[in-house]
Amino acid sequence: MLAIGEFSRLTHLSIRTLRRYHEGGLLEPELVDASSGYRYYSADQIPVAQVIHRLRELDVPLADVRRILGTSDPDARAALVAAHLSRLEAELARTRHAVTSLRRLLTPEPAPLHVELRAEPETMVAAVADDVSTGDVAAWFAGAMSELDAVLGPSAEHGPAGGLYDNSLFEHGRGRLLLYRPSAAPPQRGRVHPVHLPAVELAVTTHHGDHDDADVTYGQLGAWVVANALTVAGPVRERYLVGPRDTDDVAAWRTEIGWPVFRVASEAPHP
Amino acid sequence: MLAIGEFSRLTHLSIRTLRRYHEGGLLEPELVDASSGYRYYSADQIPVAQVIHRLRELDVPLADVRRILGTSDPDARAALVAAHLSRLEAELARTRHAVTSLRRLLTPEPAPLHVELRAEPETMVAAVADDVSTGDVAAWFAGAMSELDAVLGPSAEHGPAGGLYDNSLFEHGRGRLLLYRPSAAPPQRGRVHPVHLPAVELAVTTHHGDHDDADVTYGQLGAWVVANALTVAGPVRERYLVGPRDTDDVAAWRTEIGWPVFRVASEAPHP
């Protein structure tokens, strides 16, 4: 039987943290003296504590640690751990992206933005739409795109795919996403269904390269829209002219970003 | 002039977060209406907001973001950013290590631990010692080791280097570290100074491989010590028999871990 201090030394977990893990039902001491409240641990609990320590180092939330520890089946347990490792992978990718885009932000932008105003007609499309949190956007996007491809086939006869991004996605971290491919007679299958995209006036620019730093372009476009005295309205539109399906050369990717505006008729846009 | 909601849409920062950044002096609105308290931003602030956004994605603390933004000299700014990127590198290494060691923890340990009791005589060493936080241990270790090497020369004539780890390092996240190399007549230069390591009775085992999962071995050794009814006392000792200076083959590394004990004379250790 080990007192908490000794157990702390053996596991490299602080006394405070051990107490917290007890409260949280993560690591119950083998024995708690009823009169003094002293916690006593057994040597068998050392490896358990170490597993917890490791998982916490990997930023696995305590609730998930509890779940992992509560799973006796080693396969199921391994699956839970693997899930977290893939979460880490995603995290890492996100970090890499942020670094790239930070670099772009900090090196001054030489090329001025080319923006044009364009009247987009009403369009019939096959679409997948959902309410999504910002963290899930990448995964949702991949799923929706492959579902669209599965239903419509790979050919892009009617033009490139596109997406609509609700503003609340950026303001509140959650909002409606709509991913579409143009189609004269869109089928209704699975999540794919026909949608009439309404006609809209757009301020359009083209983003070059990886999608990671697209929001830099977003910001530039937004600044342009503001500078040209146009009011913003409705969801932002994207159109994937050249993307991962077309080429592996990231530098060649082209994404059109369209910011819906109310044109101020008398005002001629100036660069 | 952009109201906060519009600015939020343009920068993909939530309104709440923008307000927080204002309070924190990170991003002051261009204008705050004195009577209504309404915040108004200018389009010029969009790129600033985006830089903040990126840095936060990289988990740069707000205080550091403030410092980076407050640095007008682009070189100094680049240096600050680079510092954070290298912090990320370190973080990544730590994560990789945790994964390795978690794997070891979850695969059952076949080989039982070989532990021997050993009376360590008093030793004269050249040492570097400091109070260090757990997060800084790796960096401190590298620095101290190269300082020792610089002062003593590369030859290891008097035996391998070693270290002493104060218990409070594990209990409170901060404690005294001492790194030494044996030396008959230790010089006093820079941080290097002569130290008499006191004689001590140790329970010793050898850790194989990378240092990342050394604490698994620590735990096993600790469990052994507890099981064999010896009381723990004083700082843990390590000795680097085979390490990165000797070979690049991580699997060949050997670290001796010595747990100071008060031998209970009558008790024969059982495996």
Add this chain to the structure above:
DNA sequence: CTGGTGTCTCCCCCGGGGGGAGAGTCCACC
């Protein structure tokens, strides 16, 4: 002028940890 939407402040909550106060316990030594 009026209603809807935007914005304000204020307080509470989250997770995962740390600091410190004040009281009670354990145990080795005398």
Add this chain to the structure above:
DNA sequence: GGTGGACTCTCCCCCCGGGGGAGACACCAG
């Protein structure tokens, strides 16, 4: 068998960087 020092207990407050929601005010188009 005391006693002092080390250990442990609970409790409250703080950190960071966010989010939720209430209730009051401001803005602006019809």
